[in-house]
Amino acid sequence: MTKRTKLMNPVDFFGEWAEIGKDIGMEKGHAKSVQFMIDKILENKSNSFTFLDAGCGNGWVVRKMNDIELCSYSAGLDGAKKMIEKAKTFDSDSDYFCSDLLDWIPNKKYDVIHSMEVFYYFVNPEKIIQKIYDTWLNKSGILVFGVDHYKENKSAINWPHECGVFMNTLSIDDWNKIIIDVGFKNITFWQIGKKNDWAGTLVFKAEKQH
Numbered sequence: 001m002t003k004r005t006k007l008m009n010p011v012d013f014f015g016e017w018a019e020i021g022k023d024i025g026m027e028k029g030h031a032k033s034v035q036f037m038i039d040k041i042l043e044n045k046s047n048s049f050t051f052l053d054a055g056c057g058n059g060w061v062v063r064k065m066n067d068i069e070l071c072s073y074s075a076g077l078d079g080a081k082k083m084i085e086k087a088k089t090f091d092s093d094s095d096y097f098c099s100d101l102l103d104w105i106p107n108k109k110y111d112v113i114h115s116m117e118v119f120y121y122f123v124n125p126e127k128i129i130q131k132i133y134d135t136w137l138n139k140s141g142i143l144v145f146g147v148d149h150y151k152e153n154k155s156a157i158n159w160p161h162e163c164g165v166f167m168n169t170l171s172i173d174d175w176n177k178i179i180i181d182v183g184f185k186n187i188t189f190w191q192i193g194k195k196n197d198w199a200g201t202l203v204f205k206a207e208k209q210h
Ligand SMILES: C[S@@+](CC[C@H](N)C(=O)[O-])C[C@H]1O[C@@H](n2cnc3c(N)ncnc32)[C@H](O)[C@@H]1O
Pocket: 010, 011, 012, 014, 015, 026, 027, 030, 054, 055, 056, 057, 058, 077, 078, 079, 080, 083, 099, 100, 101, 102, 115, 116, 117, 118, 121
């Protein structure tokens, strides 16, 4: 990765990645963890549900969800214009929204919010997670998110310097506390793909119960 002196905004950074086709490598790199997350979403589900991918990149997870029978509606949201343009090129049937997550006001609530490798770009991740809880999720809705950059994952600890992008280096306990404080219940987490110094993708699943 290129070393930069000034920290770049993540949305601009990933907009550049979309321009040069690095979104495809990211899709491949995240595929196994995301498949685990989708399996957790589908576990014990028998009713149809609506789905939003927060920080959807080129929309690959939204397209994947379209193939799942129980998923009645699937949409994606990302701040990078080029990512959303690409998503719309691949898939003209789904809704893709281009906005900063913190500014976005949904026109309906969702049963499932999914997010892969997005929340640590926030200086105060509790703000976006609270917003999701209060205004994006239906009653009994679930949040499933994954992060690779966290304190216990030593292999990814240097990413902010390598990428020149701000990343919030929180521990597993820090993430857990945020989710509890926001009000989520039935919280579970896993570390997916653990290998040597790689502590795995930290995946959380949590439910809104009122
Ligand atoms: C590491 S990429 C992951 C993309 C996708 N989830 C995937 O797994 O391929 C992070 C994405 O989050 C988006 N993002 C980061 N901060 C954002 C913010 N504040 N508002 C909207 N999108 C944001 C970036 O534009 C980028 O597409």
